[in-house]
Amino acid sequence: MTTSNATEKRPLWLLIEENFLGLSSDELSDENRERTIQRIAGELDNTGYNVSLHGGNMLELRLAMNERCKVGRPLMKDFNEAIAALTLEDVTDPVSATAKLVRDLGEAWPKLQGSERKKDVLRIVEKTKLDLLIAKAKGLSGDEGIRLLIEEDVASEVVTNALGITGEKLAQVKAEVEKERAARARVETLLEAVADKSDEDKVRHLFSNDISEKLIIEMAGIDQGVVDGVKKAIEEELKEKQRLAEEEAARKKEEAAGPPIEEIPPDKMLEYIEAIREILEFSDVEKDIRVMCEQSAIPKALVDIAVSEPEKLDELEEKAGG
Known part of the structure; x- marks a missing residue:
């Protein structure tokens, strides 16, 4: 979505219809209508359109006036009310919203x-969507x-202009997005790799790839209960792995420590x-000795x-037959 250009020249038909909004019944009467048309033509000349001296533009003004008098109310009254009634949901697709309007x-x-005119209306609908988005964003x-x-x-x-933020702040949020x-x-x-798997397998697969719980629920569409169940199962598995690892570490430590004194054969004791x-x-430094x-x-x-x-080494050596 892009912003509307504030300097863009507004279409003549829209300017004409906007000029009709404030007209009184007296200005629209048969005896005053031509005078009103000439006055509006002069005002439109000041907007960058040559109306009073341009046959085609003058004809467009007269036809619009005839239509205004025929319907009995200004087009912009209906148009503005329709635009004001639009919600963000209505303008999700501006093209469809324009067609309906x-x-x-x-x-x-x-x-x-x-x-x-449809093109002009589409631009107005797009601008309306932008205004609605900004209003929502501010809230x-x-x-x-x-x-x-x-x-x-x-x-x-x-x-940046609408929300009053710096370009740096916008860049930061953009990077996060x-x-x-x-x-x-x-x-x-x-998810494509486990498309034919159960929900439990999908959750395990995503967890194993460091995907957050929030993203799993959001994108995989998996129930919170299933996620909680898998988390609990994984926690139990991790506890069991930790227990086995601790047992293995203890075994290796015991193995590395070697046998107790009474189980060392005499020949090995002497060695x-x-x-x-x-x-x-x-x-004679303990740390060095142990290493x-x-x-x-x-x-x-x-x-x-x-x-x-260390004096006990002699005693042990003697017992071993040394």
Whole structure:
């Protein structure tokens, strides 16, 4: 949607009809009608149209006056009332709205159904839609009004002027909208891949691809209850995975720690103690000792003794037959 050009020259027929709005019955009387026509022609000359000295334009004015007097009311009264009654729902499709408006008014005002006038009416309907959108946007909170006008493809200049925002703010919201559009396009692609799957499978597929719950419900059309059920099932599965992972970690830790002292065979005990003595000669820093012992796969039980009670190594060595 684009904004109407404020400097665009208004069509002559519309200017003529607008001039008829304020005419009194006295001005429309037989004895005063010609004088009224001449006065209006002069006023129209000042709008950029040569009416008083242009035969075709003067004829258009006279025919419009005849029609006004025949119907008994100005066309613009009916037209303005019809425009004022339009709602956003009515003008969702301006072309259809224009066709209906012209059809409704055409019985009393048949010339309104002419192709040129239809184009002019369409421009007015489009401007009406824009005005209604702006009015709605101004009533929305936060950035929702800006988003509404962006979604309706309203020109940037119109948005900033109508809502009193900066170009930077508009650019920021536009970027957010584009990001959301890209996300929706991605969801559509993901849904195509599971089109023949159950709702539960679709939800799982979308969750696994980091799609938000809100977007899943909105775009997949899946009931909240189904989403909640899948979420609960996934939570249970994650808990089970965590439990198994913790068990595995504990097993590996126990395995890495090696056997307790009483389960170490004598020959291995002697081998480990010899390795520990070599490490102790290299460093007396506990952290270094533990790292080197771990690298040498020495059981943790022996390492603990080496750093806390190294004198016990002699006793263990003796028991092992060393």
